[in-house]
Amino acid sequence: MARVGIVTGGTRGIGEAISLALKEAGVTVAATYAGNDARAREFTERTGIAAYKWDVADHAACLAGCAKVVEELGPVDILVNNAGITRDGTILKMTYEMWKEVMDTNLGGCFNMAKAVFPGMRERKWGRIVNIGSINGQAGQYGQVNYAAAKSGIHGFTKALAQEGARAGVTVNAIAPGYIDTDMVAAVPADVLEKIVAKIPVGRLGQAHEIARGVAFLCSEDGGFVTGSTLSINGGQHMY
Numbered sequence: 001m002a003r004v005g006i007v008t009g010g011t012r013g014i015g016e017a018i019s020l021a022l023k024e025a026g027v028t029v030a031a032t033y034a035g036n037d038a039r040a041r042e043f044t045e046r047t048g049i050a051a052y053k054w055d056v057a058d059h060a061a062c063l064a065g066c067a068k069v070v071e072e073l074g075p076v077d078i079l080v081n082n083a084g085i086t087r088d089g090t091i092l093k094m095t096y097e098m099w100k101e102v103m104d105t106n107l108g109g110c111f112n113m114a115k116a117v118f119p120g121m122r123e124r125k126w127g128r129i130v131n132i133g134s135i136n137g138q139a140g141q142y143g144q145v146n147y148a149a150a151k152s153g154i155h156g157f158t159k160a161l162a163q164e165g166a167r168a169g170v171t172v173n174a175i176a177p178g179y180i181d182t183d184m185v186a187a188v189p190a191d192v193l194e195k196i197v198a199k200i201p202v203g204r205l206g207q208a209h210e211i212a213r214g215v216a217f218l219c220s221e222d223g224g225f226v227t228g229s230t231l232s233i234n235g236g237q238h239m240y
């Protein structure tokens with residue numbers, strides 16, 4: 001039986017590359033998305049991967065959505081918490097809503113999704129959870145107190161849940177991407193982005209598939225002894 005995996009934010013950007021890499025590894029993938037129906041339809045037509053719509057910041061929606069995936073595809077063996085948003089601005093300009101949206105989606109989403117699938121993984125004695133953190137959660141970033149705090153929280157969440165899953169065959173790891181060539185990074189003002197890229201030792205942005213390969217390894221049978229770790233994939237921008 002093929003493993004079943006959920007990739008949140010799995011129809012675009014890094015998430016799309018992860019969905020494709022897991023499919024290539026033989027996983028039956030459910031890709032979630034929050035809003036862009038047209039893109040999700042196009043994604044499913046092109047890849048054959050099922051897309052499910054719910055907001056990872058909504059606890060009840062995550063429980064209901066995961067139950068639907070189980071009903072339609074089978075018990076969930078793999079969870080990739082990839083869904084994330086930015087609401088950048090210095091703290092002088094950041095509103096409480098900008099703070100809360102990012103915390104609820106990027107960090108709250110990890111809790112909501114893990115809460116839905118972890119018990120089943122534990123019962124079946126096999127599971128893989130990969131949380132997408134960020135270089136900016138490790139190093140901080142001017143204009144991102146919300147995002148850096150949420151991503152940093154993901155790294156703590158990963159290490160705590162890894163301890164709870166270890167004896168039950170459930171590994172929990174994080175990947176900390178650097179600046180990857182996606183819509184999210186394209187939204188950074190060009191002059192600011194130019195200065196950031198100038199500080200990346202390999203001299204370029206990363207590609208989404210370079211993150212996806214790491215996720216596929218952590219989700220594989222061979223990844224069974226890797227847990228509680230953070231894999232930094234950032235072109236040498238932050239050596240941590």
Ligand code: CAA
Binds near residue numbers: 089091143147180189
């Ligand atoms: N260090 C020190 N000072 C800085 C600075 C930095 N890195 N960046 C800007 N400043 C200064 C500015 O020069 C300006 O100074 P003056 O007032 O003296 O001119 C001051 O800070 C305030 O600047 P702004 O008024 O422009 O600040 P703002 O509140 O409008 O915010 C910003 C601007 C949103 C932070 C913008 O600079 C920006 O988008 N920066 C990039 C943020 C970023 O890297 N986001 C990553 C998105 S991708 C992602 O998150 C994925 C991932 O995981 C890597």
